[in-house]
Amino acid sequence: MSRRSRPRSAWSEVVARGRVAGAACPDCGRFSDRVHDRYQRRLKDLPLVDQGSVIRLTVRRFICGSADYQRRTFAEPFSRLAAPHARFTTRMVTAARSSTASTTTCSTASG
Numbered sequence: 001m002s003r004r005s006r007p008r009s010a011w012s013e014v015v016a017r018g019r020v021a022g023a024a025c026p027d028c029g030r031f032s033d034r035v036h037d038r039y040q041r042r043l044k045d046l047p048l049v050d051q052g053s054v055i056r057l058t059v060r061r062f063i064c065g066s067a068d069y070q071r072r073t074f075a076e077p078f079s080r081l082a083a084p085h086a087r088f089t090t091r092m093v094t095a096a097r098s099s100t101a102s103t104t105t106c107s108t109a110s111g
């Protein structure tokens with residue numbers, strides 16, 4: 001009797017990207033929808049039943065509309081999903097914080 005066991009990957013990956021047309025420049029507040037390029041971030045999310053969960057987030061870089069500085073670009077913000085340089089989603093951080101209350105957080109230390 002042979003039973004094929006499914007290869008189990010340790011992580012399930014979810015692909016995500018922003019749905020907004022553009023974003024406001026963090027410096028001058030001007031709205032821009034001119035996409036400069038895209039890059040990918042990997043965010044660890046709350047684990048599923050028996051495997052971890054990773055969000056592969058496509059982040060767009062927009063070109064600021066202001067001509068004051070030379071082609072300044074800024075990354076699309078995902079403030080509700082994760083902090084700008086975080087490697088974990090906000091809800092993952094919140095869950096980890098509440099389960100291990102004594103752990104010191106370092107979410108704002110690097111940047």
Ligand SMILES: [Zn+2]
Nearest residue numbers: 025027028064
């Ligand atoms: Zn700007």
